[in-house]
């Protein structure tokens with residue numbers, strides 16, 4: 001679930017096909033996020049790890065690169081509750097359930113709202129595009145205490 005199904009080569013080929021240059025910063029930002037087991041990184045975590053792997057890349061370049069990749073539709077940045085925004089791959093469709101008490105986050109599959117989507121279409125003619133929905137609630141531990 002954590003990594004993009006396309007892989008870095010697919011993403012880079014896609015950008016190249018759209019006439020975009022493949023810079024070191026772009027390549028390393030994508031690689032760092034792909035390598036991250038959880039697949040979600042704040043901009044500061046991303047910047048830290050990119051600087052480690054590519055010390056020549058300036059911090060402002062990393063911020064601009066993340067913005068560029070978001071505008072290009074490769075990454076999305078989302079907020080989970082009150083925590084800072086995290087980046088993850090747009091192709092990694094998923095949702096979250098987040099505990100309002102302890103902040104625990106559970107990852108839900110991208111099809112978690114299919115039944116709701118069918119119902120919205122049938123009852124309201126509304127075609128839902130749920131994207132990284134965050135459902136608030138209580139986790140098992142907090143619910144039992």
Ligand SMILES: [Zn+2]
Nearest residue numbers: 040088096132
């Ligand atoms: Zn997520």
Ligand SMILES: [Zn+2]
Nearest residue numbers: 099102139142
């Ligand atoms: Zn909890």
